[in-house]
Amino acid sequence: MIDIKKISKTYFQGTQRIEVLYQLSLKVEEGESLAILGQSGSGKSTLLSLMSGLDMPDFGSITLDGLEINRLKQDELSQFRAETMGIVFQQYHLMSNLTALENVGIPLELRKDPDYNQAAMDALKLVGLSHRLSHFPSELSGGECQRVAIARAIVGKPKIILADEPSGNLDDDTGKDVMDLLFQLCQERKQTLILVTHNQELASTCDRMMILQKGQLQLAS
Numbered sequence: 354m355i356d357i358k359k360i361s362k363t364y365f366q367g368t369q370r371i372e373v374l375y376q377l378s379l380k381v382e383e384g385e386s387l388a389i390l391g392q393s394g395s396g397k398s399t400l401l402s403l404m405s406g407l408d409m410p411d412f413g414s415i416t417l418d419g420l421e422i423n424r425l426k427q428d429e430l431s432q433f434r435a436e437t438m439g440i441v442f443q444q445y446h447l448m449s450n451l452t453a454l455e456n457v458g459i460p461l462e463l464r465k466d467p468d469y470n471q472a473a474m475d476a477l478k479l480v481g482l483s484h485r486l487s488h489f490p491s492e493l494s495g496g497e498c499q500r501v502a503i504a505r506a507i508v509g510k511p512k513i514i515l516a517d518e519p520s521g522n523l524d525d526d527t528g529k530d531v532m533d534l535l536f537q538l539c540q541e542r543k544q545t546l547i548l549v550t551h552n553q554e555l556a557s558t559c560d561r562m563m564i565l566q567k568g569q570l571q572l573a574s
């Protein structure tokens with residue numbers, strides 16, 4: 354489902370050169386869950402943004418569900434992303450001018466799915482937010498925003514879910530509930546899950562754990 358071959362990514366900040374990823378390769382099977390651990394600044398979010406096609410690697414290739422994403426045109430990539438991927442960003446990235454319900458409906462609206470409203474309501478119910486449908490992000494707590502973001506990621510039943518520290522802003526109990534739900538859904542739907550987390554216990558729930566260090570992924574025990 355995911356085949357990453359020798360990708361490298363370097364950022365330049367003024368004269369400073371930050372080599373974040375170096376010839377990193379990774380394969381993930383359909384339905385597999387993979388946890389990615391690593392220190393702050395090790396490049397975890399960078400890796401997810403490359404996998405989602407929101408940013409480009411300097412070298413190497415990323416193939417998702419048989420398509421090399423960096424060869425797609427911008428509109429093809431947006432379409433592919435809406436159909437294939439659900440993404441939970443570290444900073445939620447909700448649209449501030451849309452309600453919770455409208456935010457969750459976006460991926461299906463992009464696909465012109467006529468049932469997007471009902472599906473968005475169902476997804477919000479799954480994450481325990483049926484009572485917050487018409488709230489705007491500014492009227493929601495951090496944890497609630499995170500749950501809206503998770504609902505948006507799962508609403509279209511995408512083949513791949515990329516989640517960056519999804520429980521980071523939730524209290525322990527809510528975090529566990531939401532993550533249990535995410536794991537359960539991924540299993541039922543045979544979705545591939547890439548989970549970036551600091552939480553060792555959560556990580557060990559995944560089929561495989563890897564650590565990002567020095568620009569590469571290593572198997573974690």
Ligand SMILES: Nc1ncnc2c1ncn2[C@@H]1O[C@H](COP(=O)(O)OP(=O)(O)O)[C@@H](O)[C@H]1O
Nearest residue numbers: 364366371373392393394395396397398399400
């Ligand atoms: N757009 C950018 N421009 C310059 N440097 C960046 C940019 N994005 C990330 N970095 C740097 O790349 C490194 C990895 O960042 P990131 O992928 O966010 O790490 P993590 O998610 O593991 O904490 C950090 O040192 C960060 O400062």
Ligand SMILES: [Mg+2]
Nearest residue numbers: 397398443517
């Ligand atoms: Mg990060």
